[in-house]
Amino acid sequence: MSITDIDRDTIVSVRAIGKRYGDVTALDDVSFDLQAGKIYGLLGRNGAGKTTLMKILTGQEAASSGTVNVFEGSPFENADVLRNLCFVKESQKYPEDMKVKHVLTAAELLLPGWDRDFAGRLMDDFRLPDRRRVKKLSRGMTSALGIVIGLASRAPLTLFDEPYLGLDAVARQLFYDRLLADYAEHPRTIVLSTHLIDEVSNLLEHVVVIDGGRAVVDEDVDSLLGRHATVGGPSAAVDAFVAHRTVLHHEQLGGHARATIQGLLTGPDREDATRRGLELSPVSLQQITIRNTVGGEAHRPEGAKP
Numbered sequence: 001m002s003i004t005d006i007d008r009d010t011i012v013s014v015r016a017i018g019k020r021y022g023d024v025t026a027l028d029d030v031s032f033d034l035q036a037g038k039i040y041g042l043l044g045r046n047g048a049g050k051t052t053l054m055k056i057l058t059g060q061e062a063a064s065s066g067t068v069n070v071f072e073g074s075p076f077e078n079a080d081v082l083r084n085l086c087f088v089k090e091s092q093k094y095p096e097d098m099k100v101k102h103v104l105t106a107a108e109l110l111l112p113g114w115d116r117d118f119a120g121r122l123m124d125d126f127r128l129p130d131r132r133r134v135k136k137l138s139r140g141m142t143s144a145l146g147i148v149i150g151l152a153s154r155a156p157l158t159l160f161d162e163p164y165l166g167l168d169a170v171a172r173q174l175f176y177d178r179l180l181a182d183y184a185e186h187p188r189t190i191v192l193s194t195h196l197i198d199e200v201s202n203l204l205e206h207v208v209v210i211d212g213g214r215a216v217v218d219e220d221v222d223s224l225l226g227r228h229a230t231v232g233g234p235s236a237a238v239d240a241f242v243a244h245r246t247v248l249h250h251e252q253l254g255g256h257a258r259a260t261i262q263g264l265l266t267g268p269d270r271e272d273a274t275r276r277g278l279e280l281s282p283v284s285l286q287q288i289t290i291r292n293t294v295g296g297e298a299h300r301p302e303g304a305k306p
C-alpha cells in the first residue's frame with residue numbers, strides 16, 4: 001500500500017485534541033486516525049474518556065483544543081458530515097410515547113444508507129415488537145433497538161458506545177454475528193466501545209486504548225497480540241529470561257513464576273525459552289488492555305522498546 005492509498009483511506013483524523021469540563025481533563029493530547037472499512041475497539045477503564053471522544057467525533061461536543069476531521073470536515077454542526085454517521089449511545093433514549101416502528105421510520109428518514117429489509121430481519125432476530133411503545137420496552141429490548149438502528153443504518157462511520165446494557169448473552173452473540181456478516185458484505189468503519197473485551201476480541205481489527213484521557217495504545221490487534229507473551233516456569237529461569245525485557249506483570253506461585261512481557265520474540269528467543277524449560281503462551285486482548293491501563297507501571301529496562 002502506498003502513502004497515497006493510506007491517506008485516501010483515512011476517514012477520521014484526530015490531532016492533539018483535549019477536552020476539559022471545568023477542572024476535569026477528560027481528554028489530553030489525543031491523536032489517531034480511523035481508516036475506511038475497519039472495525040475498531042475503543043477500550044479503557046471507567047471514566048477514561050471514551051464517551052467524550054465519541055461525542056466529539058460525532059459533533060455532539062466540541063473539543064477544547066486540537067482538530068478533528070471526519071470525512072474531511074469538522075463534525076461540529078456540519079450536516080454533510082453528520083448524515084454519514086450513526087452513533088448508538090450507552091443507554092440510548094428514544095421518545096417514550098413513540099411506537100418502535102415509528103422510531104425506525106424516523107431513523108430511515110435521517111440515515112441515507114438505511115436498509116429497511118435488513119432492519120426488519122434484525123427486528124425478528126431480536127424479537128422486537130414493532131407496535132409496542134418505547135416506554136414499554138424492557139432495558140434489553142431498548143438496547144436491541146439501538147443495535148438494530150446502528151446496524152441497519154449502514155452508516156460509513158458507525159459508533160456503538162457500550163450498546164448492550166441489559167442484553168443477555170444470546171442477544172449479544174446475535175449482535176456480533178449479524179455485525180460480522182453484514183460488515184463482510186458492506187464494509188464500513190465501525191467503532192465499538194466496550195468493557196467486554198474478550199467477547200469482541202475476534203471482531204476487532206484495531207484498538208485504541210484510552211487511559212486517563214490519553215491514547216496509550218493505537219495498534220492493529222494482530223500486531224498487538226504478536227508482541228506480547230506470557231512466560232511461565234521455574235522462578236529463576238523466568239527471571240533470567242525476562243531480565244532485559246519489558247515486564248508488564250509478574251506473579252509468583254510457589255517456586256514458579258509467570259510474567260507478561262512486551263516486545264517481539266524472535267525464533268532464537270523462543271528456542272532460548274524452550275532450552276530454559278519455560279512455556280510461552282499468548283496474552284489475551286483483555287489482559288493486554290488491563291496491563292496497559294491499571295496505573296500499570298511496566299518494568300522497562302533501559303533501551304527496551306514498548
Ligand SMILES: Nc1ncnc2c1ncn2[C@@H]1O[C@H](COP(=O)(O)OP(=O)(O)OP(=O)(O)O)[C@@H](O)[C@H]1O
Binds near residue numbers: 046048051
Ligand atoms: N458533562 C460533563 N461534565 C463534567 N465532567 C464530565 C462530563 N462528561 C464527562 N465528564 C468526565 O470526563 C471523564 C471521562 O468521562 P467519559 O464518560 O468520557 O468516560 P468513559 O471512558 O466513557 O467511561 P465509562 O467506561 O465509565 O462509560 C470522567 O472523569 C467524567 O466524569
